Amino acid sequence: MRAYNALFAGLLEWSANCIGDYDMNPALLIAAAGMRARMETLDVIGNNIANASVNGYKADQEFYRLFAGALSRSGQGVGNRPEMPYLEGSRIDFRQGTLEKTGATLDVALSGPGFLVVEAPQGELYTRNGSLRVNAEGILQTSDGLPVLGTDRQPIILPREGQVEISETGALNVDGLTVGQLLIAEFASPHALNKVGNTLFMAPEGMEPEIASATVVHQGSLESANVNVPEAAVRLIAASRHFELLRRAASLIGDEMEGQAVQRLGSIR
8 A cells, every 4th residue: 555655646746847848648647646545545444444443533534635737738737737636634533422331430431622631651642532440559541551640740549449439520539538630631723633543642742731621521431433434434435436447547548648659659750
C-alpha cells in the first residue's frame, strides 16, 4: 500500500513540474490521483472498522481537495489545468459513543466533551477509554498501563481494601472517604487534538485544556467506539469499486496512448 501511495505521490509531483513542458494526457494523471485518494480512503475506513470494538475510539473522517497542475502545451484540462483529487487529511469525529453498562467498579464512561487525563512518557495525554484498573502499588491505571491523574496532577492511589464509588463529578470515595478526584479535561477546539495510537490524544503545543463543566462521569459503564460499522462497510465496498473503475480507466488510457505512440512512430519517415 505504501509503495502505491509513493508512486501516486510521485505522479502528482511530476505532473506539477512537467506537464507544462509535454503534451501528456491529463486523464491518466487524474485517474492515478483518484486511485491514490481511494486507496487512502480504504486505509481510513479499514482502520475505523478494525477499531469498532475498542472502547473510547473516535472514528476518522477523510476530506479531499483538488490539486491543479500546470498548463499543458495544448491547454488540456479542466479550466485549462488538469485537476486531480487527493486526500488532504482526516478529521477526528468526536461525536458521543454509546454508553454500555458493564457493572465493573473501575469502569467509567464520560458523557459530554471531556477526557480523562493520563501520564505518559511524552507528557499528559487524554483518553475517552475508561476501562481502568489498579496495579500492585494501588495506582489507578488505564488498560494500557498509564497512570490516571487527579486534580492535583498526580497519579491517583487507591487503598487496597474497601468499596470504591465514583461520583458523576469524578470524585473517588472508598468506604465513604474521599481519596481522589479524576482530572477531567475539556477543550474549546477538540479537533486540534492529535491521535496517539487508537484511544489517546495529545494537545498541540500551546493548547491548554479547560476545567470540565459539561462532562458527567458514569461508573460501571464504558463508551463504545463511535463507528457505524454497517455504514463503514458500505463505504468500504464503494471505495473499492471506485478504485477498480479508475484502475481500468487508467489501463485503457495507457493502452490508447501506447497505440497513438506506435502510430506516430510508424508515420515518421
